[in-house]
Amino acid sequence: MAQAEGTYDEAQIRAEYADLTRELIARGLQVSTMESATSGQIASLITDTEGASAVLRGAYVTYCNEAKVKCGVPAEVIREHTVYSTQTAEAMAQACRRSYAANIGIGVTGTMGNVDPANPAASTPGEVYF
Template structure:
């Protein structure tokens, strides 16, 4: 299992870098249920860069926040395309530099979505006019929190890589 303190430290470094570079950020999270937003806001001064966040656990919540239903119908709720729309929608809604979208299934299948594959998570990072989608196979974890921290760790690595460019 991931060490929470190591993940927390990574987000502290990330947030300090975002503050220094005056880069704003937001999230639209499904399977991570706001864990990334929580980690971002654990660092003092995060209000300078974190403008808000959405937890859109259901398909309906994603659509109500602006993810096109056609994207979910065509590609599935668990897809790079849906994660990419989530990232773009939240970035545009809050007018931030970076938007993060996360969708997927952790340790079980979702009875409401036939495209559910346990341990398959998609995320996207929208910056400027570019959105990059990723897929990740998450190994079995002992708790729901461990699944969320696993994904938060991977997303932090990608964010750090992007802002260091």
């Protein structure tokens, strides 16, 4: 079966994360993540590569708003822009980078395919923010 343009299979995704992790190792950079919509999958994919402990400083899975706030995301950012926003993703990235003293912070929030019953007005299925 042919693969549609712009889609990825699991082997391709894992290979790209392995390349990324090796590049971070080569450059001596450390990364941290705060993930909501991806539930820790980015951190998991990074750690699939040998030597990833030199790169991944730590990771948070902050599925609820309270967890995000406890990990350093300002509550007013979520209140003002909603949990599903670029501003919240940026605040998540900044909070985990600071917390783990990493060079790079990755924040991910959004809804993969469902409406969030706790935030129905703010969630649009399929919208993800990095």
